[in-house]
Amino acid sequence: MKVLLINPPHTAIGSRIPDDHLPPLGLLCIGGPLLDAGFNVELLDADLGNLPLAQIVDDTARRQPDVVMLGHSGSSSAHATVVTLCDALKQRLPQVITVYGGVHPTYHWDEILAGCPGIDVIVRGEGEQTAVDLMQALREQRDLRALRGVAFRATRPDGTAEVVDTPAAAMLRCLDDYRVGWELIDHARYTYWGGKRAVVVQFSRGCPYLCNYCGQRGFWTQWRHRDPVKLAREIARLHREHGVELINFADELPTGSRKLWRAFLEALIEENVPVLLVGSTRAGDIVRDADILHLYRRAGVIRFLLGIESYSESTLAHIRKGGSMHEDQQAIQLLRRHGILSMATYVVGFEEERDRDLWRSLRHLLRYDPDQIQLLYVTPHRWTPFYKTAAHRPVIQLDTRRWDYKHQVLATRHMPPWRLFLWFKSMELILQLRPRALYRLLLHPDPVQRQSMRWYSEMGRRVWLREVAEFIFTTKTMTNLQRRGPTLQEFLGPSLEDREYALSKAAPARRTIPLKAA
The missing domain is CATH 3.20.20.70 (Aldolase class I)
Structure with a gap:
């Protein structure tokens, strides 16, 4: 059987602005064991060239795989793209089996399979062993209910449909038992840190x-x-x-x-x-x-x-x-x-933040004096304990493709989006242009560190300008949603905290969920 691994294009600014791209480690971790198990495996990295969906479908049709496996490191923010792509693949290649893995589908398996007909099977948790077990079962046309760590649609004896979630996969005890499929990539195409040939491990x-x-x-x-x-x-x-x-x-x-x-x-x-x-x-x-x-x-x-x-x-x-x-x-x-350079990540957007809190944050970061700074917005995930504490907050970003930590998602109680954004971008500007940072950027005695600072600053400048331009066109919508938008729970649904731990030593009972008729 032929397997095509697809890394879908990601809409996040951090993926689109930099000239550098890193290889998709998660898919390579699946590819190695599949190759060792005797399967014909290829990788289509659509994120590398930001390929349009039509081109991805054409390329997939040309390769004629039996199974397409998809995943992305930016799991939740890439999900909408995965759904659209799988629907397009199914229209062109109705016989192909689509398998979706990663963090987001691990927790949202039932909703995805109930609402996304283009996705056939979900791999939950670590995929190295589960992917091999799944492919062997598909090749031998065995019942997937005997596997662990998968979810799929099935037909009951009475003809009605159901979603089946098999017992959680066991943790991989020895990570060295499963090799990374490095031969699936051309190393010359993947760079980081200003053009240096790079990989993720x-x-x-x-x-x-x-x-x-x-x-x-x-x-x-x-x-x-x-x-x-x-x-x-x-x-x-x-x-x-x-x-x-x-x-x-x-x-x-x-x-x-x-x-x-x-x-x-x-x-x-x-x-x-x-x-x-x-x-x-x-x-x-x-x-x-x-x-x-x-x-x-x-x-x-x-x-x-x-x-x-x-x-x-x-x-x-x-x-x-x-x-x-x-x-x-x-x-x-x-x-x-x-x-050694330090990069400090700092999160804003907590519910009770006021101007004085952000002023103190700025002073606090100036006192810390990190070499690089990355500001992020607090972003909820339904399977985390934080979600319940934020479930009542209005959602001001309805496009989940922008839930990438660089766009404000949740309203704050005491501050409109435009003012939080102004603080966000001003803090970045002040921190990157402070005298000590400029000295390290221009005159650092270590040429390796100087090059590193310059690369990061150049990338940050391009991202900063893009984010400012983008915000100008969305601020009115976000302000209106702060007043009349849905709460987080209304927008996404109830907490999935009971699913937080994805892997298990024991084998819980299999769950089945009937599907409503269309």
């Missing part, structure tokens, strides 16, 4: 912390890791055989275990390959590793993103961040001391 999956807004933590269910020496060897091979220069870690918390992370750093240093590493972690882990940060830099770490989130200790407690302001500032200082 995972050292670990999951996170033990309980941030109530996080849409990823429950998906992976439990923190697990790869063998640190094997990953270092894989990175070295990618550099030597494919010229990969930069590694972007997709982990929520690659540094979760000091012992394992140190083993990885030492193994990569031993490989002696000139690669740069970027990723995200918690400020607390940087403070914890103050005595081994020299190993970070020797291994190639050039930047870590730190989730600062808020200056308010009460807000940090409300969202269960589990950090502290002192720790955040200390982490930034430690990274700078060891020649």
Whole structure:
């Protein structure tokens, strides 16, 4: 059987503005095991060239796959595009089986299958083993009810339709058992950090912390890791055989275990390959590793993103961040001391925010003095505990393709959208144009860091101008929705918090949901 993996085009500004694009790791993680199981697998990365849907359908028809599998890292904001694409594929190729995986469909499986006839099967949770099991069952025409981790439409004996959700898939205990299908991509087409040949990898999956807004933590269910020496060897091979220069870690918390992370750093240093590493972690882990940060830099770490989130200790407690302001500032200082750039993400759009709160946020970030800043809007996911706390808030962005953390989604009680946007863009401008930032941008003594700052600033400038121009044409609609728009629960539905943990050790009973007649 022939499988076509499709990475759909993403409408987010962050995907469309930069010249650089990274390979779709999630689909490559599925592709490797499918290739090893003997299936004919190809990848169509429509996000790379922002292909129009008609061209994607034409390309798919030319390849004549038996099964199309779709997924996207920007899961919720890409969902509307996936639905439209699957409907178009089914009209052109009614015999093709469409399989949809990722974070969003894992939790919204019943609504998707009930309302989207173009999607046949949903893979829930980790897909490496489930995708192979599914393809083998399809090839052998076996009943999908015997599988774990899938949802699909079926016909009852009386002829009525139902949606079937099989027991949750078990967590993958050994991540090294499933290889990434690197041969599915042309490495020369994927770059990051200003044209450097780049890939995305995972050292670990999951996170033990309980941030109530996080849409990823429950998906992976439990923190697990790869063998640190094997990953270092894989990175070295990618550099030597494919010229990969930069590694972007997709982990929520690659540094979760000091012992394992140190083993990885030492193994990569031993490989002696000139690669740069970027990723995200918690400020607390940087403070914890103050005595081994020299190993970070020797291994190639050039930047870590730190989730600062808020200056308010009460807000940090409300969202269960589990950090502290002192720790955040200390982490930034430690990274700078060891020649590693810090990017601080900061979230605005909490319900009770006022002008004074945003003024304090700006002063707070200036005092922290991160090398780079990324402001985000708080964005709800139905399967997180945060959703229930925001269910009453008016939705002012009805296009879910813009639920990408760079567009305001929820109204704030004391501030119209235009004023929050003004604060948002002004804070970005002030932080990027402050004297210290300009010095690092223009005169930093380390040429690698200077190039990194310039690349990020140029990309940020283009995004900033695009966002301002876009907002001018939507501010009236958003203001009207703040007064008369639907609440979050009216717009999306009730909380799905009971589904937060997607993977399981046990096998719960299979669920079936009858479908209403059209």
